[in-house]
Amino acid sequence: MCGRFVMSRASSDLVALFDVDVTGDTLPEPSWNIAPTAPVSLLVDAAPRGDDAGGPPVRRLAAARWGLVPSWADDPRVGAKAFNARIETAAEKPTFRDAVVSRRAVIPASGYYEWADEPDGSKAPMYVTLPEGELMLFAALYEWWRDPARPASDPARWVLSTTVLTRDSSGPLAEIHPRMPVLVGAELMEDWLDPETEGDADLLEGVSGESLQHAERCSFRRVAEVGVPQ
Template sequence: MCGRFVMSRAASDLVALFDVDVTGDTLAEPSWNIAPTDPVSLIVDAAPRGDDAGGPPVRRLATARWGLIPSWADDPRVGVKAINARVETAAEKPTFRDAVVSRRAVVPATGYYEWVTAPDGSKAAHYVHLPDDELLLFAALYEWWRDPRVAQGDPSRWVLSTSILTREAAGPLRELHDRMPVMIGAEVMEEWLDPDTEGDHDLLEGISGESLGQAERAVFRPTSQVGVPQ
């Protein structure tokens, strides 16, 4: 699964690295201990509107709350239980199925933490990352939630939130946990984000399979310093 992760790159680095066209007004700061409900960087490709309709997708870098709040929710606190979405069932679950169809994203990360339980019951944190400081690209879903308690016209009325997809662990990561984030490569990212791509169970199954190669490349080490630069 994925319950804490690291994003040490500045937003300006992400803009250049992913050819971002538009950025949000406020972008997430680098952090070595991102927890549920914290702000995270979110990359989406949106269909152009207005005079640009019919043109290529517009790539956006935004800041989202980690923990997806479905549009029909009465209380935003439900997002705390939706930081992860199982790739095997997301297309059918009411919380995620609409996002699978048309609101897919990528959450970039430097690495993530996983805790391993020892025979004596103690837990040790491990830091998972790719070689050569390569970014992990977590396949994600997102939603916009309208807060009925906030006045119309107030920008804070709309909350952007996200959930990271997970799958059965593979490769060396099986030593840490029975689940792992769905991690995709840059070539798969284009199809995953494309607003013209049909979002369904087949698409989820395909990116889940592509994640196997990233899992084989992943490395990890124990760390006693969660939340400090790696």
């Protein structure tokens, strides 16, 4: 599961690191406590249009609402409960299955929080990271939702939203929670983002399996307060 995470780097760093071609007008500021429904940085490879049609994908960095709102939803508030999606069933669930096919993304993160059970029944916040400040890349899905209450001329009528895929925990992460975010590495990132690659069960299984090697490299430490890693 992933219900709080950290992005401590500026958007300009992400643009350079991931060779971004196009950026959104308003990108999220660094934050040590990103919660569901907050804006997050989303990396997407989109098929080029117009004169560039047929060319290589265009990499975009945009702000998306964390909590996926399917295109057919009547109320965007349904996204508040869809900030995570189980990778084992995402291709079957009406909320996520269309996005699996062609709207896949990654969410960069410096680390994330998980709450571990204590012997006295309380829960302790743990901060999970990769070694040496390496960024995590959460496997994600995204959707566009059109607000029918706004006129067609209003750019704000379109809402971009996203969800983080999760799987059974592995390695050291299994000590603190039974679920973990699916972590994407360079080996599969291009295929995962490729808009020409049709998402199916095999693709989901491949990225989920690759996530295990990244989980083995993760470590965690207890923090006194979420939002203030020590």
